[in-house]
Amino acid sequence: MLDPDHRDVDVVDAQWNFYVNDLLISMQSAEEGIRMAEQLRHVTTLGGFRLTKWASNSMEVLESIPESERHKGVKEIDLECKPFPAERTLGVKWDLENDQMVVVIKHFEKKGSATRKDLLHVISSVYGPLGFLAPFLIRPKVIFQEECRRKKGWDEAISDSNEVWWQRGLMELIHLTDFKMPRCYDPRGARATPFQLHHFCDASQVAYGVVSYLRISDGTGDVRCTFIYRRAKLVLLKQLTIPRLELFAAVLAVKVDETLRHELSSDTGRSVFWTDSVIVLQYIHNTERQFHMFLAN
Template structure:
């Protein structure tokens, strides 16, 4: 894409210089420039809008923003888990909801399905079962559709990745039908996934004005290793523990001993905690 053009209608005319003064998509620095421009605008106006500066620097992912507040007065958003907030927002300016089969009203928050009424994240994806023969391409397509950046259903997806690794080990072509053992393993996974498709996780995992702890665990087997972090908040007699995030890796095809895999799990946990 041309950013600077030198032009003249004839050899007798002076050269005119045309420069593109907007951020154009498709160039290598486009993503950086777009974010950098937003940050610069926030810093230039930080004196007048200090809260805006904090929000832009911390609550943006590329050009999408998701934020919140500690009270109803802090929020003026189109979608909220508080009916008191939405009461002051005109109907036309509210976020439109998607309707699930069970009647729940949900919306999307950075790719995750969020039900504001119960303030929970939902996983509603269910793989197709019994539609012809499965191939490595269809299996990978199913796994790729499971968007779980926090690892809330990590143990389930790890089972699928182990099956996928077996396909690579057997050197299957992309559109080659699965062998009987792989077909049976994938069918069993799809059947079990139907129950996970209705799993819910609370968005807010703390208690107001409570003490807070992180509890981290890691482990390994010959097939995979992983790490998880739980958040514990407690005050008086109230004690709540919720899964915060997790990460898992399939063990490499080159056989490693369990102690080495456990070291890999510990390293994964250290990075996750950091």
């Protein structure tokens, strides 16, 4: 039951922004953020729950939260002075000062040749749910897949050729320490609708993937395109032709589009899919012949 004095904020929408016991939500202004925080704290209190560990990149919002309920990192700072600390949000580091998401790369050192266990350790230690670093993780994953084909033990050294590529890939990851991406899709605060989703898909003999961008227009002809999601997958051990892999990439793009449309709260208009495969385009536009089961599916 909502407080009748605060019906101007739709708290019901906030339920879709809870992940287990964490809430991650964005508002258009500090005023909306203050009202949302106040009403969320009131509604959860009615159910016997207390929301704590609040953090925000807005000083006004933080000042509206009792100090005892703020996150440890922002509890004792002087809100009139900067910089803000960096906090972790759902496993990703959030730079409150610059409002950026930071991907942390753990430093990895090992004497001697790498093993399959080392490869898996490094690959698993890099966490980026939106696919920031997908292009840089493909090489280690391909090497790991090739070593799996060799059917050697987890503690056996990888091949000399893969060791060279592994060291190159490891250096690339190390150079990406504290890689940052803007959290906000459009800092201008444009409310123009509808937005557009553009998906670019492609494939090779070892991997295929899709990268998605959000195209935003403020209604005056000023257009901003921002990265929103990237996903890459290795090709199965069973060899497939390039046209079929290009088709896999196109299907993946459609699945990504469905996921993003479900997750985005903004009004997205048309989705545009891009591919450089003429064969895939012919598959999609074909209406005259019946395909074999693989292509039909």
